[in-house]
Amino acid sequence: MSAEPLLSVSDLRVGFATEGGLVQAVDGVSFELAPGEVLAIVGESGSGKSVTAQTVVGLTRSANARIEGSIRLGGAELTEAGERELQAVRGERVGMVFQDPMTSFNPVYRIGRQLTEALLAHRPEATGAEARARAVELLGSVGLPGPERQVDRYPHELSGGMRQRAMIAMALMLEPQILIADEPTTALDVTIQAQILELLRRLNRERSLATILITHDFGVVAEIADRVLVMHEGRIVERGDLDRVFYSPADPYTRKLLGAVVRLDQAPPLRQSRGEPPLLEVSGLVKHFPVKRGLLIDREVDRVRAVDDVSFSVARGETLGLVGESGSGKSTLSRSVLQLLAPTSGSVRFDGREIAGLSRRQMRPLRAQMQMVFQDPYASLNPRKRIGQIVSEPLRIQGVASGRELRGRVHGLLERVGLSAAHYRRYPHELSGGQRQRVGIARALAVEPKLVIADEPVSALDASIRAQILDLLAELQGELGLTYVFVAHDIGVVRHVSDRIAVMHEGKIVEQGPADQVCERPVHPYTRKLLTAVPVPDPREARARRASSDA
Amino acid sequence: MGRFIARRAAGTVLVLFAVSLIVFLIFNVIPDSNPAQNMAGRNASPTLVAGIEEEWGLNDSLPQQYATMMRKVFSGDLISYEGREDVDERIVEGIPATFSLCIGAAVIWMSFAILFGYLSARRPGGRLDRLLTVVSVTGISVPEFWLGAVLLNYLAYRLGVFPSGGYVPLTEDPLEWAYHLLLPWTTLSILYIGLYSRVLRSNMLDALGEDYVRTARAKGLSARQVMTRHVLRNSLAPIVTLFGLDFGALLGGAIAIEYVFDLNGIGLYTFESLINQDLPPVIAVVLFGAFFIVLFNALVDVFYAFLDPRVKLGRSAR
Numbered sequence: 095m096s097a098e099p100l101l102s103v104s105d106l107r108v109g110f111a112t113e114g115g116l117v118q119a120v121d122g123v124s125f126e127l128a129p130g131e132v133l134a135i136v137g138e139s140g141s142g143k144s145v146t147a148q149t150v151v152g153l154t155r156s157a158n159a160r161i162e163g164s165i166r167l168g169g170a171e172l173t174e175a176g177e178r179e180l181q182a183v184r185g186e187r188v189g190m191v192f193q194d195p196m197t198s199f200n201p202v203y204r205i206g207r208q209l210t211e212a213l214l215a216h217r218p219e220a221t222g223a224e225a226r227a228r229a230v231e232l233l234g235s236v237g238l239p240g241p242e243r244q245v246d247r248y249p250h251e252l253s254g255g256m257r258q259r260a261m262i263a264m265a266l267m268l269e270p271q272i273l274i275a276d277e278p279t280t281a282l283d284v285t286i287q288a289q290i291l292e293l294l295r296r297l298n299r300e301r302s303l304a305t306i307l308i309t310h311d312f313g314v315v316a317e318i319a320d321r322v323l324v325m326h327e328g329r330i331v332e333r334g335d336l337d338r339v340f341y342s343p344a345d346p347y348t349r350k351l352l353g354a355v356v357r358l359d360q361a362p363p364l365r366q367s368r369g370e371p372p373l374l375e376v377s378g379l380v381k382h383f384p385v386k387r388g389l390l391i392d393r394e395v396d397r398v399r400a401v402d403d404v405s406f407s408v409a410r411g412e413t414l415g416l417v418g419e420s421g422s423g424k425s426t427l428s429r430s431v432l433q434l435l436a437p438t439s440g441s442v443r444f445d446g447r448e449i450a451g452l453s454r455r456q457m458r459p460l461r462a463q464m465q466m467v468f469q470d471p472y473a474s475l476n477p478r479k480r481i482g483q484i485v486s487e488p489l490r491i492q493g494v495a496s497g498r499e500l501r502g503r504v505h506g507l508l509e510r511v512g513l514s515a516a517h518y519r520r521y522p523h524e525l526s527g528g529q530r531q532r533v534g535i536a537r538a539l540a541v542e543p544k545l546v547i548a549d550e551p552v553s554a555l556d557a558s559i560r561a562q563i564l565d566l567l568a569e570l571q572g573e574l575g576l577t578y579v580f581v582a583h584d585i586g587v588v589r590h591v592s593d594r595i596a597v598m599h600e601g602k603i604v605e606q607g608p609a610d611q612v613c614e615r616p617v618h619p620y621t622r623k624l625l626t627a628v629p630v631p632d633p634r635e636a637r638a639r640r641a642s643s644d645a
Numbered sequence: 646m647g648r649f650i651a652r653r654a655a656g657t658v659l660v661l662f663a664v665s666l667i668v669f670l671i672f673n674v675i676p677d678s679n680p681a682q683n684m685a686g687r688n689a690s691p692t693l694v695a696g697i698e699e700e701w702g703l704n705d706s707l708p709q710q711y712a713t714m715m716r717k718v719f720s721g722d723l724i725s726y727e728g729r730e731d732v733d734e735r736i737v738e739g740i741p742a743t744f745s746l747c748i749g750a751a752v753i754w755m756s757f758a759i760l761f762g763y764l765s766a767r768r769p770g771g772r773l774d775r776l777l778t779v780v781s782v783t784g785i786s787v788p789e790f791w792l793g794a795v796l797l798n799y800l801a802y803r804l805g806v807f808p809s810g811g812y813v814p815l816t817e818d819p820l821e822w823a824y825h826l827l828l829p830w831t832t833l834s835i836l837y838i839g840l841y842s843r844v845l846r847s848n849m850l851d852a853l854g855e856d857y858v859r860t861a862r863a864k865g866l867s868a869r870q871v872m873t874r875h876v877l878r879n880s881l882a883p884i885v886t887l888f889g890l891d892f893g894a895l896l897g898g899a900i901a902i903e904y905v906f907d908l909n910g911i912g913l914y915t916f917e918s919l920i921n922q923d924l925p926p927v928i929a930v931v932l933f934g935a936f937f938i939v940l941f942n943a944l945v946d947v948f949y950a951f952l953d954p955r956v957k958l959g960r961s962a963r
Contacts, residue, residue: 153862177868185865192863197856200875201955211874212864248954264864387648 099126100271100304101150106163108142108149116160119145121328123163127272130302132294134319134336136309136351138556139527142328143308147274150306151188152180167272186216189265193277195257199249205260206245209233212267232263236293254420255286262293266301273297276308283419283583288627291317310556312355313586313629316340316636324348336633354558355631371446372407373577374431374545379404379440379450381423381430400426402601403440408545413571413578415592415609417585417624423601424581428547431579432464433457445544462492465538469550471530475522481508481533482518488540507536512566528559532566539570547579552587564591585621586628589613597621649950653943664935665718668928669711673703684924686727693726718929727923735914735926736933739898742812743910745822746829746902747895754834754841755888761838762845762884763877769850777842784839793832793905800828810907829906833899837891841884848880855879882952886945893941897934 108120120142127133137143148154150165152172165172167183175183184190192198199208209232210225217225226245233241236259249257258278265273275294279287295318297303309315315322315336322339324332324347332345343349381401386392400423408414418424429435431442433449442450449460465488468474475484486504489495495503505515511532522530531551538546548567552560568591570576582588588595589609596606597620605618616622626643630636673680681697682689698704702713717723723732761781765774801809807828813821852858853876861875898912907913911930918926950956 148859151863153859181865181867183865184863190860190863192856192860194856198860200857200861200879202879202953211861211866215864215866215870250955261860264860 098129100129100168101127102164102166103146103150104164104166106146106149106165107161108145108154109160111158111160118328120149123325123328123330125323125330125333127304127306129271129304130298131320132298132305132307132318133321133323134307134309134315135323135325136312136315137325138310138351138558140327141325143325144276146325147190147276147306147308150274151184151190152177153184155180182216185212185265185270186268187270188272188274189268189270191258191261191265191273191275191278194281195254195261196249196281198261199257201249204246204248205233205252206230208249209245209260209264209267212264216268228267229263232266233260236260236263236266236297237289238263254282255289258282258286258290259293262290262297266297266303269301270303272304272306274306274308277310278307279314280310283627284586284629285419285583285624285627287314287629288317291629294318310558311629312340312352312557313631316631316633317629324351340631340633351558352631354561370410373410373445374579375407375441375443376431377405377441377443379427379430379442380438381426381435382438399601401430401437404598404601404603406596406603406606408577408579410544410577411571411575412594413580413592415585415588415595416579416581416598417583417588417595418598419583419624422598424598425549427598428466428549428579428581432466432547462488462494462541463543464545464547465541465543467531467534467538467546467548467551470554471527471534472522472554475530475533477522479521480518481513481520481522481525484522484533485536485540488537492541494541504536504540507540508533510570511536511539512562526559527555528562531555531559531563535563535566535570539574542574543576545577545579547581549581550583551580553582553584560587567591584628585613585624597624650947653946657939657943660939661932661936664939665715665932666711668931669714672924672928673710673714674707679703683922684726686921686923689726697726714928718932723925723929725918725923725925727921732926732929736911736929739909739911739914741814741910742908743896743898743903743912745812745815745826746833746899746908746910747892749823749826750830750833750837750895751888751892753830754837757834757838758841758845758884759877761842762849762880763872765842765846766849766853766876767872769846774846781839781842784835785843787835789832789836790901790905792835793829793902796828796832797905810905812908812910829902829908832905833895833902841887844887845880845884848883849876852876852880882949885948885952889941889945889948890938893938894934896937896941898930 103126104124106120106123107118109116109118123142123146125133135143135146145154149161150172152175155161161173163173167187170179172180172183199205206226206229209229210222213220213225213228214222229245230241233244238244238256238259244252244256244260249260252260262278278294279290282290291314294305294307298305307314307319319336322332322334322336323330324339324345326347332339332343332348339348340352343352379401380399380403382397382399384394385396385398387395402423404427406414416424416427426435430437433442433452437450440450441448444460444464449457452460482501482504485507486500489500489503505518508515508517513529513532513536517525517529517533522533525533534551551567552563555563564587567578571578578591580588580591585595592609594607595609595612596603597612597618598604599620605612605616605621612621613625616625626639630639672683676683679694681694681701681703684697684701685694701717702710705713721731721733724730725732725735761777765777768774797809800807808825811825813825815822858871858875861871866874898910898915900912900916902908903910903912904916911933914926915930917923918930
């Protein structure tokens with residue numbers, strides 16, 4: 095490192111006092127950040143990477159936090175700084191961007207108000223008009239169309255990608271030298287992720303903005319980082335230049351993480367179609383939502399065509415991947431197939447029987463045969479119920495088993511999805527994200543369904559956990575002869591598990607076919623857009639792709 | 646916005662219509678006894694009963710009876726047969742006292758509730774928080790009529806620091822007005838201060854864990870700016886809802902407080918009418934009270950949209 099470091103952290107230790115004793119979240123971390131470089135800190139949830147980043151600007155300070163070591167920013171020692179000094183550093187010298195741009199903005203204030211607040215907090219002499227002009231200028235430079243209008247909108251009126259751009263603009267209001275981006279793309283679709291990474295790269299280049307990027311995803315790292323730190327259980331287990339870490343990782347943990355990354359070009363062997371009639375046959379399915387308006391009585395003035403004449407079929411034992419961005423209609427489609435939403439028109443044949451238009455009562459005996467696995471294993475498990483209750487609920491509702499037999503079956507299910515009987519009495523919050531998703535799968539499998547619709551089952555999980563869950567799903571499919579519809583925004587993940595892929599865009603299926611064909615010889619431009627958005631966990635390839643897209 | 650207000654207003658009218666129907670059913674249709682007899686009071690002569698029967702059209706069809714009743718309520722010729730008073734006049738006379746009591750108390754309780762809630766949430770578990778918790782829970786637990794009587798006994802009768810009740814109109818003497826209302830205001834506020842500050846405190850503690858609070862800190866705002874602009878501001882919605890319900894109900898008459906402090910307001914009138922089983926005023930005060938409850942519920946819904954722009958007015962209208 096030739097230049098004087100902007101930031102140097104040495105032997106940082108952060109512990110939190112809890113009822114169960116001191117939890118050492120960060121355990122002796124040292125690193126330096128040079129002007130204008132992009133440093134990626136990679137690790138799984140709980141590795142201490144976010145705590146490290148937030149401690150730099152004192153955001154983890156609290157009555158039960160123990161912070162030791164040294165954090166030097168431009169000659170000042172921040173671990174000993176008072177709250178006022180730290181306030182002067184936050185925003186002014188270090189800007190921060192967080193994971194979820196929806197919850198990270200205050201929902202009750204306009205975007206402009208939140209941006210100008212950052213400036214006015216540090217420059218009381220500035221006028222509101224100056225601050226607003228700066229906000230408009232920055233929103234424009236991070237790529238928001240019509241920034242003069244966007245400043246007066248509320249966060250919920252922007253799309254996820256636009257919100258994250260606005261968040262980045264907010265972090266830049268005072269032209270900090272350092273930007274800390276904590277999982278900035280994890281809550282976004284891959285296509286939007288590609289755009290945000292491109293923006294971060296451009297800001298780094300044009301403003302020589304030193305960036306610390308916190309992520310769990312090596313694909314993201316390969317796209318953007320100069321140097322990499324790998325964190326595990328509060329320590330740095332590997333550090334080095336991007337290519338060195340990727341191509342000759344020294345630490346076994348790094349190798350494990352790299353090995354766990356799901357790659358686009360790794361597809362499962364094709365299953366032979368057995369020539370039976372398909373398990374699920376959807377034809378001409380339409381789901382419209384009316385848009386109503388009127389002074390006292392609603393009239394239908396327009397309709398949202400969420401699912402617009404969709405047809406596909408899924409053979410027994412096969413996996414159909416359904417890909418598309420948020421808002422493409424894929425979740426509405428899966429719900430309409432399961433009759434959780436009543437389709438506007440069209441036909442859904444399940445196991446040879448027409449189920450579109452069946453009443454709730456008529457659907458009830460069929461429910462056991464078609465189950466769903468949901469995206470967010472945090473939100474979709476009732477936090478007040480024990481794991482055993484959650485998994486046994488569908489069995490009790492369907493009246494399949496009770497008492498000792500029920501308990502035995504639940505134990506068996508838990509073991510089958512890689513948990514143990516010891517988890518039976520635990521609560522969801524005591525489990526990791528991956529374990530929770532295993533519970534979600536066990537619940538879906540409890541009633542021995544024929545069809546499982548998995549709606550973004552791995553997108554809320556760490557990259558390293560994704561592979562495990564995908565493998566589990568594949569294994570269960572083999573054992574139990576399950577049929578899957580696998581819904582996701584990341585075509586890389588979809589390819590990893592699917593026999594065939596259907597690409598959804600604006601309520602229609604724009605392309606479908608065997609997975610290899612769709613991924614290697616895409617016909618529709620939208621499919622190509624999805625494919626190029628998938629981050630490649632390979633720095634050389636990522637550079638080559640960037641070079642070709644720049645040219 | 647205009648659309649939302651129009652819908653809400655239409656809804657309010659509908660609810661009031663329903664309330665008036667229920668009142669009509671309860672007083673004139675359901676009872677087994679003769680409604681005219683009930684209305685006439687306890688020691689009524691047969692001629693009076695016959696007169697009421699005639700006046701209220703009690704031999705007409707039910708819709709006609711309902712129309713007659715509503716016409717009487719709204720045209721102002723509703724008469725209490727017990728005291729031979731004009732009911733609407735008595736209600737109008739009672740408005741200044743009741744409104745002075747409620748509005749004054751509301752200002753006090755909202756100010757202190759927000760202050761106490763804020764101070765508690767600033768350092769949860771701290772000494773001030775624990776003290777305010779004790780104060781709040783005590784306030785919630787003490788019955789208001791008891792507290793009013795105790796305050797009167799010590800501060801008015803024994804020490805003579807405060808007047809022993811009664812209402813002095815604001816237009817007559819503003820100082821005396823406030824002096825006479827100070828004890829009733831305090832008594833009425835204490836329960837609500839306790840309740841609202843508890844609710845605000847727990848909402849603020851929830852808000853403290855939100856991502857946008859972390860963002861606000863990361864921007865370099867001071868702890869106070871974070872607390873007031875982001876945490877407090879986002880925690881107000883639930884107590885605004887509570888306020889709409891409580892305040893609307895109180896405007897229809899704060900029965901216990903008005904009785905204890907001898908404030909000649911709607912609550913006291915309600916109390917007397919109930920004791921005397923004087924039906925016409927009871928009908929009127931029930932409708933009057935219902936009007937304010939429904940009105941303030943509608944106002945809260947509109948105010949909500951200002952507090953939280955995510956509230957989609959068109960959708961929440963039903």
